[in-house]
Amino acid sequence: MTERKEFRDLAEPEEAHEAIASLDLAPDAERVPLSDARGRVLAERLDADRDVPGFDRASMDGYAVRARDTFGADEVDPVLLDLVGTVHAGEKPAVEVDAGEAVEVSTGAVMPLGADAVVMVERTDERESPRDSERASGETVSGVEIRTAVAPGDHVMLAGADVAAGQRALGPGTRLTPREIGLLSALGVESIPVRGKPRVGIVSTGDELVRPGNQLDDAAGQIYDVNSYTIAAAVEEAGGEPVLYPHAGDDYDEMERLLSEAAAECDLVLSSGSTSASAVDVIYRVIEMRGELLLHGVAVKPGKPMLVGRFPESAYVGLPGYPVSALTIFRAFVAPAIRAAAGVPEPTTATVDARMAVEERYGEGRMRLMPTGLVEDEQGRTLAYPVDKGSGATTSLVEADGVVTVPPDTAYLGAGESVEVRLFSPDVRPPSVFGVGEDDPIISRLLDRLVSSRYLAVGGREGLRRLRNGVPDFAVTTCADRRTTDVENDDAGKTDATDASGGTELASYYREWGLVVPAGNPEEIEGLSDLVDRDLRFINRGTDSGLRTTLGNALADLADERGTSRRELVESVSGFELAAKAHESPARKVAAGDADAGLGLRSTAEKLDLRFVSLGEERVRVLANPEREKKEGVEELADALDSALVGVLEGLSGVRP
Structure with missing residues (x-):
């Protein structure tokens, strides 16, 4: 007769958090092209190796001038300057600005030598300007009438005004959004060092599982493998790189082969199923033989049969087999560790405050992670209600919006009582309208x-x-x-x-x-x-x-x-x-x-x-x-x-x- 593994001393949730936190999930840093950097986390500080911009440039269309030549100019008494050239963005100036002269410039153009300010085009008019040396012959040249005075630096972005050479551009741990990528582009950065994404191997267990796309045999009790894809999506959302492995049957040798393969290739191995006290639940034996079993069983509902352990090459966490339990335990215990390893902060919008829509009684003496749905009342206030069809009900995955943590010493939650709902996704919103009743x-x-x-x-x-x-x-x-x-x-x-x-x-x-x-x-x-x-x-x-x-x-x-x-x-x-x-x-x-x-x-x-x-x-x-x-x-x-x-x-x- 096969010896059954019993849950004797259930670990407290805090012990499970500590055990998982003790696992080393952090991969080495890697370099990625700038085009692939969105959403990644910078692994080290980046300093600017050049000024941005690298030259003094006009910040608007107008005329580059010496500011002192415009002193006293206004609408009533404008100043007339000689127009001696034009500079467009992206070209090297071929002229200089001397006393009494102006050069037409476009936004982004290099400021010509001698000029220290730009007069916006709206405060100017072009005129014919007789030069002193040419008045005797009556010849004239183009000029510009300036109707406002400017100070040195007006409408000019000086070299290094955006980022100066040697300046700290971005610090380690910075999550790269389009804004940061724009800055790195301005610095001419082609590739950058980023925190590696933890590779997470996912192995679903059970002889009854069939991958979607294959034919089911209902008479044999077969079901589609829900957990592999659900957990893979959650791993990616937490900042990890999911790696799906073939599902393992309830066979020791096959289980050991698959888990060993995943451990050799990944930073963390997640399995779902085969963790409860059953004769076919052999994973804990594989962990004990190949590595170290840190804990087996946690005082939490759902998810009591959780495993935490180490292989020589990687960390291991065993999730329950029921989809709702697996996802709930993953989000509560494993996702924070993956985010920490990837350097991804917990989304600030991942929790909402709500009030219980109905009373919910509970008295099992262990912490409960209660699947919860959200609905808004007529005033737009958020209400929470329990969604509990049993851990095996897959539809609870879409009917629940998050989880309310109920302490073990809580006998009931009263209607109207304030609760914090940890959302399954920061994008979750209450439905526009929520109905129940006949399937019609x-x-x-x-x-x-x-x-x-x-x-x-x-x-x-x-x-x-x-x-x-x-x-x-x-x-x-x-x-x-x-x-x-x-x-x-x-x-x-x-x-x-x-x-x-x-x-x-x-x-x-x-x-x-x-x-x-x-x-x-x-x-x-x-x-x-x-x-x-x-x-x-x-x-x-x-x-x-x-x-x-x-x-x-x-x-x-x-x-x-x-x-x-x-x-x-x-x-x-x-x-x-x-x-x-x-x-x-x-x-x-x-x-x-x-x-x-x-x-x-x-x-x-x-x-x-x-x-x-x-x-x-x-x-x-x-x-x-x-x-x-x-x-x-x-x-x-x-x-x-x-x-x-x-x-x-x-x-x-x-x-x-």
């Missing part, structure tokens, strides 16, 4: 017309509950016309018809619902009685779905007709408790041959080329949070419903206003 094709199409909207298909019943709690801006439901008690466990039959939504209706429409069956309807299903009376395989929707509530009410009606209980009919439907998440999920099970019938919509059946047995219509309502009706995003949603709903309905079958 009409809503999906309408939301495509809005900018930066967010919608969570949690089901109509759960949507109503969240709307009453005041978190979302709107909810979509088919349950708002009835009390939302759990009718599936209620022998009393149909639910009470009292509206308890607590929302303001923005719009409503009807959709045809029923049973989706295979093409040709091989079982010749005609209605609800077939599910009850025959041994048919059925796929239902989840308990929070309004469509399931509608089915439950229809079964209650059939029970009344037969003089029996609704519970008895429910128990006679094979698969009634077998729930699928989305509105298309039961139909896709039918299409795959896994069921004889599934609960669904006519529009879904036609989309998938399946048959449909109609059982009626249900009303779908879009309800606004009464406290957010004047929010800009809610008003945009209302406008879209007013202007586009009818057109969207016309594009689908089985729906009507």
Whole structure:
């Protein structure tokens, strides 16, 4: 029997930070061409080896003069100077300025010898100027009339005024933006020394993983490799250079080969998965055999099974396998170390202050990194709400905007309590409008017309509950016309018809619902009685779905007709408790041959080329949070419903206003 590695003494989060900080991730400096330098960090001080500019130059179009020749000049009593030449930018002056003379210059031109100021062209006029030596013959030459006095240095940029030779131009640790690159260009720098980017090898583990682009075998429990690409993007965002390696199965020899290869080529090796207390979790054994295991297990949720260790050639951190846990632990513990090694500061906009939209209870006695979503109220104040579908739910990656750190001694966070949200990205912004409720094709199409909207298909019943709690801006439901008690466990039959939504209706429409069956309807299903009376395989929707509530009410009606209980009919439907998440999920099970019938919509059946047995219509309502009706995003949603709903309905079958 294989010995299992247990989490006995979990390290405190501070110990994990210290262990990772002790790892040497910093690569050697490197030289890069100036064209590739944007975003890099300067490794050493750079001094100017020349003046910028390297000559005295005119800072505007006008006339180069000796300032003392303009003293006393004004609009009433101008000074007339001889015009003896012209100098354009980029050419060497061929003239000098003597007493009583001027030279026309363009912006950036080299100042001719003898001149110490420039008169802007707007304060001059060209005139004919008789020279003293030529007046007897009556000959004249070109001149310029100066209508203002200037002082030495006026409108002249002296050599070295921007950067002087020998001056400190940029210091080590400077992040190179277009501004700094412009300065280096002015200094004539062709290549520069920059901090190296830590090379981070990424190895996802698990026999069940398949890289995107390859075929999945769902029957074998295969899933796409989410972590490799998620963590690679996060590494790059933190200033590292990600290197993807083939994923490793749960085999010691293969794991050792891949980790050793990555360790030889990278400054840090990250793995995800195979770190928990399981018989197939062998990474910690590889670390102990090939290097040093610093810690195994941290008192933090999510992410308890984190590993930190060293190979002879590189550092190592093992992340949890679930995508949300892996990304959360990476950002909290690993990203700061990568930024420090790369010399990249933490973005100043990486955190926001918010208030809890709802109360959240917690009592596990270890630090919690709570995935959190953001929404703005009508006054533009930022509210935070927990997003917790479990660590294995990949959609939490896009539904959460950041993380709130909850100390281990915190029993609950109260509604309205101030919290600091560490954003997953400094570019994160709350959605323009945030909705929850039924998974519905009409809503999906309408939301495509809005900018930066967010919608969570949690089901109509759960949507109503969240709307009453005041978190979302709107909810979509088919349950708002009835009390939302759990009718599936209620022998009393149909639910009470009292509206308890607590929302303001923005719009409503009807959709045809029923049973989706295979093409040709091989079982010749005609209605609800077939599910009850025959041994048919059925796929239902989840308990929070309004469509399931509608089915439950229809079964209650059939029970009344037969003089029996609704519970008895429910128990006679094979698969009634077998729930699928989305509105298309039961139909896709039918299409795959896994069921004889599934609960669904006519529009879904036609989309998938399946048959449909109609059982009626249900009303779908879009309800606004009464406290957010004047929010800009809610008003945009209302406008879209007013202007586009009818057109969207016309594009689908089985729906009507």
